[in-house]
Amino acid sequence: MFGTHLYYMAEWLLGPAVRVFASAGKPVCESFAPGGSQPAEDLLNCVIHHQNGAVWSATIGNANPGLNVHRWIAVFDWGHAIL
Numbered sequence: 001m002f003g004t005h006l007y008y009m010a011e012w013l014l015g016p017a018v019r020v021f022a023s024a025g026k027p028v029c030e031s032f033a034p035g036g037s038q039p040a041e042d043l044l045n046c047v048i049h050h051q052n053g054a055v056w057s058a059t060i061g062n063a064n065p066g067l068n069v070h071r072w073i074a075v076f077d078w079g080h081a082i083l
Helices: 002-014
Strands: 017-025 043-050 055-061 073-076 079-082
Touching (some): 002 043, 002 055
Antiparallel strands (some): 017 043, 043 055
């Protein structure tokens, strides 16, 4: 559910998305899913291009026990900012 908020904030800040590249995987859920079941995707990598030329990428994982990180790194021509 965090991912939907991330995309909403990105479009609010950067304008409409015009191209989206994404891939999903299930490396953690596959390791403990019961036999015969379909494990859920637990990792998403994406790159989004916006109408104004801005590009951003994100990696979202929802199966990382003990890891609680929410960090934005904005990279500009003149430097970067970590939030």
